[in-house]
Structure formats: structure tokens, C-alpha cells
Amino acid sequence: MAKYLLSHDIGTSADKATLFTFDGTILRSRLESYPVHYFNANWAEQDAEDWWKAFCKNNHAILEGLDPAEVAAISLSGQMMGCLPLDRDCKPIRPSIIWTDGRATKEAAALEEKVRLQSFYNIVGIRPSANFTIEKVMWLMEHEPGTYEKTYKFMQSKDFIGARLTGSFVTDPSDAGYTHAYDMYGRCWSEVIFKAAGADVEKFPDIVEPGTLIGKVRASVAEEAGLAPGTPVAEGVGDGRASMIGIGVLRPGDAYTSLGTSSWVSRITDAPGMDPRCRIQKGAFTPGTYSDGGTMQAGGLSVNWMKSQLCLYEQELAKTGGGSAYDYINKEIESCPAGAGGVIFLPYLMGERAPLWDNGAKGAFLGLRGESTRAEMLRAVMEGVSMNLTIILKIMQGIKDDMTSMRIVGGGSKSAVWRQILADCFNMPIVKTNISDEAGSLGTAVLAGICVGVYQDLGAVHAFHKVESVTEPIKENVARYRQLQPIFEDAYYALREINHRLGEL
Structure with a gap:
């Protein structure tokens, strides 16, 4: 008898497998890591x-001692914006060019010249950028034409695993939207974009709705994959959309922020309006509703950088005194008042997507004085990420101001001081639930459950949430950040030319 739902997230650094019971209880969870190959400055x-190996290893481990036939269904989420060329047998022709890769700058510029920024944005909901799929396909057409010719389908991470399991080459609207070749209002591949790119739409997969049965685990791969032959496989969503579903952001006005390696603010809206300056992204959600949001490249990554480079003392304390280095870092930051003594950090360690769309942007500490403290520098890092996310939030509010609170997910959600900084910068309550660390996994599992009739619709996810904390904004801190916010925003533009000149070195 089927008892379990199995979800996988094919992330940037690891595959995360999570086994759920039907009532949303996490029975087992496991990570299996793999490398990213960085080279040529901004290639990845x-x-x-x-x-695939990590996916299979996770299944064997997570189902050890259990009957794989008791898995009712499996669904997947994963990193987005990749470019993986596959042949008809679902074998990779070359490594995947992943989301952080910025090599296709000339192709992004060429695409914008052919379609024009506003027209492109009104079709796709995101402005041209080297980080997205169709620009990377254009790069392959120019630099590796043999690869392009051999390619049967260009796929995303989760859909590669789905195709290997079932033989079905499909994707969903969320991953399609982040290829930069999807018409979000027509909910189909865009003839205009493919013509401008010079690419063949036949080399892209069919688009199906999340929760659709795409096939069953084939006997030829079942043993290797650690799954029972015939296990239903449901189409999933990209990692960002999985978190949105899992955290329960489903209705107009619902909003959340994710503090992972990259960080973002996103909400559901019934307003079809667009940002006239093309700074954030818009995508199709359900018929009549849309997702507004913006993703910055180095949110949690900036804090991880801070820990590794500025917090050796806290790392040693964790080794000798127990706990996490972040416990000690948070205490240090709490000792410093809002505003970090006038120290500002620009969190552009990997260039920037929203709201700047500038691969040449760079990080910086500003406002340092002889009396500046390390605590101020540490706090400035969290504040810099938060103020960048605030820009994105303000743009969304300009389209429709319907958000009253903000849910939070991701590793950074564990930090009470960071939640307070966000509440103060956003001037909005920050809500943490018991699902904050597992939102993506839960969202994907719910799609698996919908596929086989365990759940009726996405609203089933609400039954699994319990509010753990609500962080209210502090009036005095809100006023302080309102003073700092325009200075933070102006600092990027003041340094833009200098950073581009440094990049040329």
C-alpha cells in the first residue's frame, strides 16, 4: 500500500531528497553533494x-529498510536557467551551463537589439541577461555549433531527471519562463523570441502543468535509481516556485522572501501590470494570477562570504564551545544598533540580477572610519542584502500595494536578527513557520500528491503550517533605514563606472 511522497531538489551544490508521509510529516531527508566547475572568470x-548519481544514491539511502513500492509518487524541483543539451537517449552532449554562468553577454545584447527591451520584457516578463537559457543556447550556436546540431532537447535540471526516469521530455511553465523564450501571457513558447534568437523551438521540451503525470519509472532504470518500476512521476517546478507553493504563497497578496545562496522577494498578484523600468520579473502562476518578484545573485552568499572571510573568531568559538558559527555571528550583530554606524555594504559579489541587471557590479564596504568596528561591518552585510531586497519590494508595491506581511524561507530565516532587519527595512511583519527550511521540498511533494489524488489542490499545503514567530518592525529602526535606503541605492550608481573599469582588468 502506498504510504509516501518523495521529493527531490536538484540544487546548485547538492540534491536534496525528502520522504514525506501523506500528512506532511518528514520521515527522512538527505543531501548528496556534487561539484560546480568555475572557470574563465564567470563561467560555471x-x-x-x-x-543523476546523487539522485540515485539519495534514493537508495533514503528508502533503505523500506519498500520502494510504497512510494505513491515522486516529483522534482531544481535549479533554473540552465542549458543542458541532451540527445534522444537522454544522454548529456556536454556539461550543463548553469544559472550563475555569465558568458553569453554578447548574445543577451544581440537579443535585446533585435526584440527591444520593452517588447522582450512584455513577452517574457524578465529582461535579457546572460544568465538565462536562450542566451546560452545562442552562445552554443556561435561557439559550439556541433553541440547545437546534435541536441535533441535543451533541458533544465529537474526535467533531465524526469526524462531519464520516464522517457518524457517535458518542462513546466516556471522553468519555461526562466528560459527567456516563454510567452507568459500566451502560456506557450514565443515565436518572436525564437525567431530573434535563430533557435529551433523543436529543440525545447513540451510544456505541461505542475502535478501532471509525465510517466512512470521505467524498468530499465528502476534498479539503478533505487525506485520501484511503475512509480508515478509528477511534473514539478523550478526551485523558486517550489518554495512559493511550499510556504503557502498561493493567493493574491501573499508574499515571501527567500534567504538562500541567491535571495529573492516574490508575491502572487492579480495585477497584470509590469515594471516600466524592467527591473523585476513577472511570470504566469495560475490562470488569472501572476507572480511578481526579483532575485539578487548573492543574498545568503554574501553572508556566507562574510562568515568565511571576516568571522574566523566565531568559527573557532563554534569548534570549542559548540553550536554554529552563525550563533556567535548573530550575537555580534545584535550588539550593533540599526544602521551599522553608517557603514554600508553593497552585496554585488557576483554581479547582480534584480534590480540592477549588471554583471559588472561589484561588492563594497562604504563609510568606514577609524572607529568603525567589525560588528558594524558584519551588520552592514545583512543590512545591505536587506536593503537590496527592499528595492525589489518597493517596485512590486508600485505595481500593486497589496502585501501586509511577508513569509520567510531559506537558511537565513533561522537568524532572528536578520528577520528583524528585514522587518525594519520592509516595514512589514516577517512570518516564520515550521516549514521555512523545507518549503521547497513540501511544495514539490504536494505536486506529487496532487498527481495521484492524495491532495485535491495546492491549498492542501496550508494544513501543514504552524506559525513559529512573527517579527514586527521597530519604529525607530524603520526611520533609520528610510534614511539609509536612498544612500544605499545611490552608492551603486556612483561606483558603477569604477567597477566596470576594474572588471576590464
Whole structure:
């Protein structure tokens, strides 16, 4: 008898497998890591076979001692914006060019010249950028034409695993939207974009709705994959959309922020309006509703950088005194008042997507004085990420101001001081639930459950949430950040030319 729902997230650094019971209880969870290959300054690739090996290893481990036939269904989420060329047998022709890769700058510029920024944005909901799929396909057409010719389908991480399991080459609207070749209002591949790119739409997969049965685990791969032959496989969503579903952001006005390696603010809206300056992204959600949001490249990554480079003392304390280095870092930051003594951190360690769309942007500490403290520098890092996310939030409010609170997910959600900084910068309550760390996994599992009739619709996710904390904004801190916010925003523009000149070195 079926008892379990199995979800996988093919992330940038690891595959995360989570086994749920039907009532949303996490029975087991496991990570299996794999490398990213960085080179040529801003190139980044991964071997898709590493994803598959991690997926299989996780299944064997997580189902040890259990009957794999008791898995009712499996669904997947994963990193988005990749470019993985596959042949008809679902074998990778070359490594996947992943989301952080910025090599296709000339192709992004060429695409914008052919379609024009506003027209492109009104079709896709995101402005042209080297980080997205169709621009990377254009790069392959120019630099590796043999690869392009051999390609049967260009796929995303989760859909590669789904195709390997079932033989079905499909994707969903969320991953399609982040290829930069999807018409979000027509909910189909865009003839205009494919014509401008010079690419063949036949090399992209069919688009199906999340929760759709795409096939069953084939006997030929079942043993290797650690799954029972015939296990239903449901189409999933990209990692960002999985978190949105899992955290329960489903209705107009619902909003959340994610503090992972990249960080974002997103909400559901019934307003079809667009940002006239094309700074954030818009995508199709359900018929009549849309997702507004913006993703910055180095949110949690900036804090991880801070820990590794500025917090050796806290790392040693964690080794000798127990706990996490972040416990000690948070205490240090709490000792420093809002505003970090006038020290500002620009969190542009990997260039920037929203709201700047500038691969040449760079990080910086500003306002340092002889009396500046390390605590101020640490706090400035969290504040810099938060103020950048505030820009995105303000743009969304300009389209429709319907958000009254903000849910939070991701590793950074564990930090009470960071939740307070966000509440103060956003001037909005920050709500943490018991699902904050597992939102993506839960969202994907719910899709698996919908596929086989365990759940009726996405609203089933609400039954699994319990509010753990609500962080209210502090009036005095809100006023302080309102003073700092325009200075933070102006600092990027003051340094833009200098940073581009540094990049040329």
C-alpha cells in the first residue's frame, strides 16, 4: 500500500531528497553533494551525470529498510536557467551551463537589439541577461555549433531527471519562463523570441502543468535509481516556485522572501501590470494570477562570504564551545544598533540580477572610519542584502500595494536578527513557520500528491503550517533605514563606472 511522497531538489551544490508521509510529516531527508566547475572568470558548469548519481544514491539511502513500492509518487524541483543539451537517449552532449554562468553577454545584447527591451520584457516578463537559457543556447550556436546540431532537447535540471526516469521530455511553465523564450501571457513558447534568437523551438521540451503525470519509472532504470518500476512521476517546478507553493504563497497578496545562496522577494498578484523600468520579473502562476518578484545573485552568499572571510573568531568559538558559527555571528550583530554606524555594504559579489541587471557590479564596504568596528561591518552585510531586497519590494508595491506581511524561507530565516532587519527595512511583519527550511521540498511533494489524488489542490499545503514567530518592525529602526535606503541605492550608481573599469582588468 502506498504510504509516501518523495521529493527531490536538484540544487546548485547538492540534491536534496525528502520522504514525506501523506500528512506532511518528514520521515527522512538527505543531501548528496556534487561539484560546480568555475572557470574563465564567470563561467560555471556541472556534469548532469553527477545530478543523476546523487539522485540515485539519495534514493537508495533514503528508502533503505523500506519498500520502494510504497512510494505513491515522486516529483522534482531544481535549479533554473540552465542549458543542458541532451540527445534522444537522454544522454548529456556536454556539461550543463548553469544559472550563475555569465558568458553569453554578447548574445543577451544581440537579443535585446533585435526584440527591444520593452517588447522582450512584455513577452517574457524578465529582461535579457546572460544568465538565462536562450542566451546560452545562442552562445552554443556561435561557439559550439556541433553541440547545437546534435541536441535533441535543451533541458533544465529537474526535467533531465524526469526524462531519464520516464522517457518524457517535458518542462513546466516556471522553468519555461526562466528560459527567456516563454510567452507568459500566451502560456506557450514565443515565436518572436525564437525567431530573434535563430533557435529551433523543436529543440525545447513540451510544456505541461505542475502535478501532471509525465510517466512512470521505467524498468530499465528502476534498479539503478533505487525506485520501484511503475512509480508515478509528477511534473514539478523550478526551485523558486517550489518554495512559493511550499510556504503557502498561493493567493493574491501573499508574499515571501527567500534567504538562500541567491535571495529573492516574490508575491502572487492579480495585477497584470509590469515594471516600466524592467527591473523585476513577472511570470504566469495560475490562470488569472501572476507572480511578481526579483532575485539578487548573492543574498545568503554574501553572508556566507562574510562568515568565511571576516568571522574566523566565531568559527573557532563554534569548534570549542559548540553550536554554529552563525550563533556567535548573530550575537555580534545584535550588539550593533540599526544602521551599522553608517557603514554600508553593497552585496554585488557576483554581479547582480534584480534590480540592477549588471554583471559588472561589484561588492563594497562604504563609510568606514577609524572607529568603525567589525560588528558594524558584519551588520552592514545583512543590512545591505536587506536593503537590496527592499528595492525589489518597493517596485512590486508600485505595481500593486497589496502585501501586509511577508513569509520567510531559506537558511537565513533561522537568524532572528536578520528577520528583524528585514522587518525594519520592509516595514512589514516577517512570518516564520515550521516549514521555512523545507518549503521547497513540501511544495514539490504536494505536486506529487496532487498527481495521484492524495491532495485535491495546492491549498492542501496550508494544513501543514504552524506559525513559529512573527517579527514586527521597530519604529525607530524603520526611520533609520528610510534614511539609509536612498544612500544605499545611490552608492551603486556612483561606483558603477569604477567597477566596470576594474572588471576590464
